[in-house]
Amino acid sequence: MxxxxxxxxxxxxxxxxxxxxxxxxxxxxxxxxxxxxxxxxxxxxxxxxxxxxxxxxxxxxxxxxxxxxxxxxxxxxxxxxxxxxxxxxxxxxxxxxxxxxxxxxxxxxxxxxxxxxxxxxxxxxxxxxxxxxxxxxxxxxxxxxxxxxxxxxxxxxxxxxxxxxxxxxxxxxxxxxxxxxxxxxxxxxxxxxxxxxxxxxxxxxxxxxxxxxxxxxxxxxxxxxxxxxxTGVWNSVEERRHELEGLLRDAAPDSQVAGQGAPRLPNTVCLVTPGWRGETQVMQMDLAGFAVSAGSACSSGKVGPSRVLSAMGLDAVAASSSLRVSLGPDTTRDTLAAFAAAWTGSYRRFRRKAA
Known part of the structure; x- marks a missing residue:
């Protein structure tokens, strides 16, 4: 496509x-x-x-x-x-x-x-x-x-x-x-x-x-x-992940990266924006041309808070408001910049409606 x-x-x-x-x-x-x-x-x-x-x-x-x-x-x-x-x-x-x-x-x-x-x-x-x-x-x-x-x-x-x-x-x-x-x-x-x-x-x-x-x-x-x-390919992926997290945090200071205080895979960002349902974010990003998810693919279609985030102590609203972005070796900085721009635009519309 x-x-x-x-x-x-x-x-x-x-x-x-x-x-x-x-x-x-x-x-x-x-x-x-x-x-x-x-x-x-x-x-x-x-x-x-x-x-x-x-x-x-x-x-x-x-x-x-x-x-x-x-x-x-x-x-x-x-x-x-x-x-x-x-x-x-x-x-x-x-x-x-x-x-x-x-x-x-x-x-x-x-x-x-x-x-x-x-x-x-x-x-x-x-x-x-x-x-x-x-x-x-x-x-x-x-x-x-x-x-x-x-x-x-x-x-x-x-x-x-x-x-x-x-x-x-x-x-x-x-x-x-x-x-x-x-x-x-x-x-x-x-x-x-x-x-x-x-x-x-x-x-x-x-x-x-x-x-x-x-x-x-x-x-x-x-x-x-x-x-x-x-050859250290995944080290480069981790660098790009850090850059993406910086872009998203700058755009949405009220969001948090789940598990940020722990060692993580080099390619994974789980962004929690309380009140903005993960399923809604996935659909909006899909329409913008980006394939992302709200959690494990084997749990997709299940309505409700993430069991993983709930176990980490997040409340029901926050645990229902995550977006997972997972990169690969061929994911470019240009792609991530374009994603961050699209997500930021949707985030601002969400905040205006919530105000």
């Missing part, structure tokens, strides 16, 4: 050229990875290469990667191994839905200490999709640790072993891969009981013929993301 600017990378990143090329090539691979003939071996080799690429980005061995349909399936697979799941109050819905107990956060969105007597599974997201707030997950003596690494994977360095995690979930479409494919990363020696049964795929941990085209795209996107991290 010409004349539009995409500023919703936390919902999904545009498909990168490397992933597209890998997927097109995989379409011509006829064999089933489970077949023993030459065509099957070629498909299995493609699957293995992608597994190596994803594993390299997480700093693990390929055997630790279980391909899934996405982070939602991954979260369900991990949660199914436990009777008790303690999750951050700000966790993504795909993890939070399994929680039997909540872990609170402070006003910046950072996790409060996990009670030492906690058992079962503790789920701590590495980065919040709405605010971009980064966590520093730490193991709890009597519990296993699940890290939702969806938003950091490919944007910030992520070392699975160093995190102390027993499990991590990641998703291809957040780092320039296709939608509908993700992975669970497991600690060596883990052998989860499968949710999907009926075949021996993924070392009997996830039955069903692998999505070879999607997995090939995931692997290529992971390799592309690794190169971007190595």
């Amino acid at each position: 010409s004349g539009r600017s995409y500023l919703d990378w936390n919902a999904t990143a545009p498909l990168c050229a490397e992933a597209r090329a890998a997927m097109v090539a995989a379409l011509d691979v006829t064999g089933n990875p489970s077949s023993v003939h030459a065509e099957g071996r070629a498909a299995r080799a493609l699957l293995g290469r992608a597994r190596e690429q994803v594993a390299a980005l997480a700093g693990v061995s390929p055997e630790q990667v279980i391909f899934t349909s996405g982070a939602t399936e991954g979260a369900a697979l991990v949660a199914a191994q436990y009777d008790r799941v303690s999750a951050l109050a700000t966790e993504h819905d795909c993890v939070h839905v399994h929680a039997t107990a909540e872990i609170g956060v402070d006003g910046t969105g950072r996790a409060l200490p996990v009670p030492e007597e906690t058992t079962g599974l503790v789920a701590i997201q590495a980065a919040n999709s709405e605010t971009g707030v980064l966590q520093a997950p730490r193991p709890v003596a009597g519990a296993d640790l699940l890290v939702d690494a969806v938003q950091v994977f490919g944007r910030c360095p992520f070392d699975f072993a160093a995190s102390g995690a027993d499990w991590a979930i990641v998703s291809a479409h957040k780092l320039g891969g296709p939608k509908g494919v993700g992975a669970v990363i497991v600690k060596p020696g883990r052998d989860p009981a499968p949710l999907l049964r009926g075949g021996g795929q993924e070392r009997r941990r996830r039955a069903g013929t692998e999505n070879l085209v999607g997995v090939a795209g995931f692997g290529a996107a992971a390799a592309h993301a690794a190169r971007n991290l190595a």
